[in-house]
Amino acid sequence: MSEHALPRRAPRPKPLAHPNGWWGMALFLGSEAVLFGALLATYYYLRFKAVHWPPLGTPEPKVVLPLVLTAILVTTSVPMQLALRAAQEGRLAATRLLLAVALAVQATYFGLQIHLFLGDLAKFSPGDHAYESIYFTLVGAHHTHVAVGLLLDVWLLLRLSTGLTRYRLTGLWATTFFWHFVNGLAVLVVLTQVSPAL
Amino acid sequence: MATTEVLGLRARERIGRLDRIWEERPGLVGWLTTVDHKRIGILYFFTTLAFFGAGGVEALLMRTQLARPDDHVLGPSRYDQLMTMHGVTMIFLFVIPMTIGAFGNYLVPLMLGARDMAFPRLNALSYWLFLGSGCLIYASVFLNMAPDAGWFDYVPLALKRYDTGLNIDFYALGLIFNGISSTVAAINFVVTIFKLRAPGMSLNRMPLFVFAILAVSLSLIFALPALTVDCVFLELQRRLGFHFFDVGHGGSALLWQHLFWFFGHPEVYIIVLPAFGIATSIIPTFAKHRMIAFPLVAMAELLVAFIGFGVWAHHMFATGIPTATLVFFAAASMMVVIPSTIQIYAWTVTVMMGKPEFKAPLLFIGGFITFFVIGGLSGIMFAAIPFDQATTDTYFVVAHFHFIIFGAAVFPILGGMYYWFPKVSGRLYHEPVAKASFWLTFLGTALTFFPMHIVGLLGMPRRVYTYQSGLGWDAYNLSETIGAFILTAGLLLIFGNLVWSRFRGPPAGPDPFYGGTLEWATTSPPPHYNFAVIPTVTSPYPNWDRDDRAEDARKLEAGELVLEEGHETPASTVRDGYLDEVLEMPSESWWPLTLGVFVTLLFVMLLLAHFVVAGIFGALCVLALGGWHAQEPAEA
Numbered sequence: 001m002s003e004h005a006l007p008r009r010a011p012r013p014k015p016l017a018h019p020n021g022w023w024g025m026a027l028f029l030g031s032e033a034v035l036f037g038a039l040l041a042t043y044y045y046l047r048f049k050a051v052h053w054p055p056l057g058t059p060e061p062k063v064v065l066p067l068v069l070t071a072i073l074v075t076t077s078v079p080m081q082l083a084l085r086a087a088q089e090g091r092l093a094a095t096r097l098l099l100a101v102a103l104a105v106q107a108t109y110f111g112l113q114i115h116l117f118l119g120d121l122a123k124f125s126p127g128d129h130a131y132e133s134i135y136f137t138l139v140g141a142h143h144t145h146v147a148v149g150l151l152l153d154v155w156l157l158l159r160l161s162t163g164l165t166r167y168r169l170t171g172l173w174a175t176t177f178f179w180h181f182v183n184g185l186a187v188l189v190v191l192t193q194v195s196p197a198l
Numbered sequence: 199m200a201t202t203e204v205l206g207l208r209a210r211e212r213i214g215r216l217d218r219i220w221e222e223r224p225g226l227v228g229w230l231t232t233v234d235h236k237r238i239g240i241l242y243f244f245t246t247l248a249f250f251g252a253g254g255v256e257a258l259l260m261r262t263q264l265a266r267p268d269d270h271v272l273g274p275s276r277y278d279q280l281m282t283m284h285g286v287t288m289i290f291l292f293v294i295p296m297t298i299g300a301f302g303n304y305l306v307p308l309m310l311g312a313r314d315m316a317f318p319r320l321n322a323l324s325y326w327l328f329l330g331s332g333c334l335i336y337a338s339v340f341l342n343m344a345p346d347a348g349w350f351d352y353v354p355l356a357l358k359r360y361d362t363g364l365n366i367d368f369y370a371l372g373l374i375f376n377g378i379s380s381t382v383a384a385i386n387f388v389v390t391i392f393k394l395r396a397p398g399m400s401l402n403r404m405p406l407f408v409f410a411i412l413a414v415s416l417s418l419i420f421a422l423p424a425l426t427v428d429c430v431f432l433e434l435q436r437r438l439g440f441h442f443f444d445v446g447h448g449g450s451a452l453l454w455q456h457l458f459w460f461f462g463h464p465e466v467y468i469i470v471l472p473a474f475g476i477a478t479s480i481i482p483t484f485a486k487h488r489m490i491a492f493p494l495v496a497m498a499e500l501l502v503a504f505i506g507f508g509v510w511a512h513h514m515f516a517t518g519i520p521t522a523t524l525v526f527f528a529a530a531s532m533m534v535v536i537p538s539t540i541q542i543y544a545w546t547v548t549v550m551m552g553k554p555e556f557k558a559p560l561l562f563i564g565g566f567i568t569f570f571v572i573g574g575l576s577g578i579m580f581a582a583i584p585f586d587q588a589t590t591d592t593y594f595v596v597a598h599f600h601f602i603i604f605g606a607a608v609f610p611i612l613g614g615m616y617y618w619f620p621k622v623s624g625r626l627y628h629e630p631v632a633k634a635s636f637w638l639t640f641l642g643t644a645l646t647f648f649p650m651h652i653v654g655l656l657g658m659p660r661r662v663y664t665y666q667s668g669l670g671w672d673a674y675n676l677s678e679t680i681g682a683f684i685l686t687a688g689l690l691l692i693f694g695n696l697v698w699s700r701f702r703g704p705p706a707g708p709d710p711f712y713g714g715t716l717e718w719a720t721t722s723p724p725p726h727y728n729f730a731v732i733p734t735v736t737s738p739y740p741n742w743d744r745d746d747r748a749e750d751a752r753k754l755e756a757g758e759l760v761l762e763e764g765h766e767t768p769a770s771t772v773r774d775g776y777l778d779e780v781l782e783m784p785s786e787s788w789w790p791l792t793l794g795v796f797v798t799l800l801f802v803m804l805l806l807a808h809f810v811v812a813g814i815f816g817a818l819c820v821l822a823l824g825g826w827h828a829q830e831p832a833e834a
Contacts, residue, residue, distance in 0.1 A: 015779040016771050016776070023393060038423060130441045168830075
């Protein structure tokens with residue numbers, strides 16, 4: 001497109017507002033926030049009605065490992081944000097590298113968490129008591145979100161292998177937003193999860 | 199734009215180019231792959247109308263059973279299924295998809311001066327998911343396994359111990375599925391409203407109908423997850439032996455009610471707010487006067503939606519929760535009166551200030567205001583805790599919410615059908631028959647639902663399949679049933695009028711009622727690209743600004759804001775509506791239908807407890823999403 005045609009089609013070289021994809025993600029995350037709000041509210045609703053939490057005979061939740069893992073997961077917000085900035089400045093190689101670093105850490109976190117989850121399932125079952133039911137549902141919902149984030153990362157890396165477009169930049173922008181949200185939520189979920197043992 | 203002959207050669211060339219760029223494939227394939235918001239709106243319209251018919255037949259069967267005491271047209275279990283399906287259908291498969299899906303889809307981009315929704319393929323997906331969820335829920339009826347624990351599906355009745363078939367699983371999975379459709383539709387509307395407004399349409403110049411759709415969409419986004427979580431809990435408990443709702447294992451039966459009504463009360467406003475929006479469209483046109491207190495009405499619409507999130511426990515006044523809690527929710531419930539009253543005054547005073555022409559759409563709005571005031575007054579009565587506790591689970595409640603849900607929500611829908619019929623079909627409806635149909639519907643509604651107040655106060659409980667004679671309820675029940683059939687006759691007359699007018703009505707022209715919003719600034723029916731020139735807006739009633747619209751014709755000749763070089767629509771800044779960029783929009787696609795089919799099969803497999811097969815369909819959904827996003831827009 002020639003330079004003088006710009007004002008007729010778009011008044012500025014760079015739009016002022018966030019892209020539609022970012023807004024779509026923002027609203028989707030609003031819905032997700034209520035979803036987790038309902039899960040967390042259920043946890044405390046059931047807990048405050050219970051005499052023993054966890055019920056007698058159920059081991060207290062592990063504390064140190066989940067907290068350490070969550071702390072590591074939260075740090076991946078940094079490479080995600082840097083990847084977004086690199087992409088906005090058109091630095092493709094840096095974008096891919098930073099995204100790959102984030103993906104590696106997030107995937108390790110996910111693997112270890114699934115290991116812990118299966119370990120818990122071997123010790124107590126969601127069919128035992130309301131405590132186990134909400135424990136596994138809450139933690140499982142969080143892990144599902146991490147898994148979705150991993151899929152988004154992999155998809156972005158695949159798309160970025162053939163270059164950077166505005167569409168892919170918006171995708172990265174939305175995915176970064178998603179990860180910031182999941183990481184923030186991870187803190188609330190893990191604090192709730194370990195709270196009976198504190 | 200209807201008067202092509204007065205256009206210059208270059209203008210005609212530009213229109214020809216737009217036609218070629220925006221045209222979709224003809225025939226069935228075109229409908230299956232469409233991303234045109236108008237065609238999706240029409241698909242929604244006819245699908246929801248079919249569900250409205252089903253829900254109506256269910257209501258008539260119930261009223262027939264209740265016409266006389268000790269009757270046995272239906273057995274108790276059949277009655278429970280019909281009653282539950284009536285509620286589920288009218289709320290999830292008729293009113294929401296009709297107002298958001300049909301009216302919203304067709305009208306919002308037109309009123310905003312846009313060429314499509316922000317996410318056209320997502321829009322198609324929300325329709326296919328809606329169709330899939332509706333079919334899944336209705337499959338239960340043909341298998342004689344319809345949900346049967348009431349539309350609010352209270353536990354413990356809905357637990358496996360008391361409801362052993364698949365009935366409740368149809369309900370829970372169907373509503374989770376339906377919720378996905380509504381959520382993606384709502385997100386799409388909010389982004390469209392924020393980003394795709396015509397240049398110059400700052401938020402304070404946005405049509406009030408669009409404000410209502412914005413309020414509803416935000417409510418859906420923030421309310422539906424509570425229902426989804428609730429239904430997931432229910433399925434986990436019924437299928438996999440989790441314990442959320444049984445006290446014996448540390449659960450709580452009231453947990454269901456809290457989560458359900460956290461969704462369920464915003465839901466009431468989700469149902470009724472689009473009706474407010476339709477009223478604020480019809481009144482200025484026929485009163486020939488702009489809405490008075492325009493910003494207050496806009497704020498009131500948003501405020502109703504907001505307060506709706508703080509009142510849910512008023513559905514639970516009789517459950518034994520602490521009095522302090524009750525008082526908080528009673529006070530919050532009374533607050534709803536303020537924004538509602540602002541709107542009622544604004545509607546009536548606008549009519550009084552203008553020169554009202556009482557054509558059928560305005561008559562329906564008159565009916566709406568009447569019923570809304572009556573239903574609103576009985577609503578305030580429920581905010582008084584002792585009164586609520588005395589009348590809970592009686593027909594008084596049924597009377598109240600039918601005045602709101604039928605009188606206040608459906609009447610504007612019916613009026614809106616007449617009002618926008620010329621825009622969608624290009625033909626005028628038959629006015630005298632339309633007026634007759636209004637009076638028949640009005641009379642039928644009053645006769646059906648008003649006596650329910652009295653039998654309720656006389657103690658008749660709701661959700662019973664029959665009753666004894668000699669309790670003083672017989673005459674009221676009979677009149678309710680007669681009313682229901684009169685109402686049906688009125689509805690059939692409306693649809694008969696529209697069908698007849700579709701083929702025999704005189705041509706309407708672009709703007710038969712001299713409406714103020716932008717949908718009247720284009721041809722009837724609008725072209726695929728909606729507007730040959732993206733209109734520039736300088737007031738809340740842009741179609742009454744004749745100079746601005748005359749300017750559009752000049753721009754078409756000069757080629758300004760025509761965007762005939764690609765499949766494009768402009769995007770604006772979120773608050774002020776400054777022209778920001780030009781977006782390449784996606785064209786027709788098979789992916790929404792493909793993904794819709796996979797998601798439907800995923801839910802069918804979950805219902806049948808084939809979890810491995812369900813997982814395979816889940817993976818196919820992910821692959822379909824990959825294929826969907828492999829199609830990127832051309833870089834400008």
